[in-house]
Amino acid sequence: MTHAIIARQPGGPEVLEYREAEMPVPGAGQLLVKVAATGVNFVETYQRSGLYKVAFPFVPGSECSGTVEAVGEGVELFSVGDRVATAEGARSYAGYTLVEEHKALPVPDGVDDFTAAALPLQGMTAHFLMNSSFRVEPGQTVLAHAGAGGVGLLLTQLLKARGARVITTVSTDEKEALSREAGADVVLRYDGFAQKVRELTDGEGVHAVFDGVGKDTFDASLESLRVRGSMVLYGAASGPVPPVDPMRLHAGGSLSLTRPTVGHFLQNAQERHWRSAEIFDAAARGALKVRIGARYPLPEAAQAHRDLEGRRTTGKVLLVP
Structure with a gap:
């Protein structure tokens, strides 16, 4: 037994x-x-x-x-x-x-x-978010919610290693310190974050938002995106997002919206090995904490x-x- x-x-x-x-x-x-x-x-x-x-x-x-x-x-x-x-x-x-x-x-x-x-789960999630759901390139600016969460801390480190500018959101001073330690360039509170993101990007908005919070952040996340930006909704910690009118994506600047899940990004042995090997290797080297x-x-x-x-x-x- x-x-x-x-x-x-x-x-x-x-x-x-x-x-x-x-x-x-x-x-x-x-x-x-x-x-x-x-x-x-x-x-x-x-x-x-x-x-x-x-x-x-x-x-x-x-x-x-x-x-x-x-x-x-x-x-x-x-x-x-x-x-x-x-x-x-x-x-x-x-x-x-x-x-x-x-x-x-x-x-x-x-x-x-x-x-x-x-x-495994959060590491490979962070890996597919920035490599497959939206391919982040050096010099791009992205917003990652829940910057002190399990995915948020790993994603921030990987994004910084890629050469991106990373803005995160957190709810407390303690979590802000953790997010900054992971490498976040700017750490915001959730209240009014869309306006602050616009100010930080000279009015343009970010290239992508990685949102695992869901209902409470979804609308403002869309408002944070630049023209042709990508909304990557990968979770619903605050509750599921209500149905979305596709015309909101048009009005926001021809935005893209995706709702990925990790199983769809581990479709074969090659993909599984690629993602797991990269994150385990980074952890073994001390490059990913x-x-x-x-x-x-x-x-x-x-x-x-x-x-x-x-x-x-x-x-x-x-x-x-």
Whole structure:
């Protein structure tokens, strides 16, 4: 037996219960991974609440790091004892989980288990946002919301390494300090940010906005864009955005709007390797610093969700079995 966090019905954080669970058995092409740490992500609050449809009873979690304990038939790329991570697992709020071989990422020496658990989803998200959703070029100016969040801190570092001018938004002085430490050129509060962005860009606006906040920032994000700018809406921490009239994009200056999700940018082994190798290599070299904002024992998953939804966290939130 092992333990896992199980939600028996949709609801608030209180539905997350720490219970005994059967030990998973790897099938063909699967790895049995002893979990060292699990990444907590906003999508799991959507799933838990019922906003995103999942089957209950439900064990959350797609991201983790750990050690291979056993392998299923046909596994060729990994062996017992290998350190791995994944952003595309399932049921990782647990002591043990199964990972498909082709979705497992080798963890290089120099990257510890906590960093390995914190990087895959948010690191590869930051990577696809700036390389694929909107290809940021040196000298461009971009706005990134939630600059002290897990994605925000990684995205800021990667954008600065690319040579972009980075404006971020945060809600507190503490978060401003973290965003500046990550390299942000200008850090704003959310109130009136569109007007301030215009002033900072001589009235032109930014080339792109990376918005994981959603409802509360969406309108002003559009107002922050220059002609032919791109709105990259990758999350909804403040709630889903209401339906949008496409004529707003016309009126704003022939704007582009995209709503990407990480799974669509990990379509094959080549793409998965490209993104993961670049972020793990940067972390191993010390060029990409990962902030672990909080670690909770696995039984305290409900409190982790409360703090994440209440915007009381910075950087990455982990659960530790």
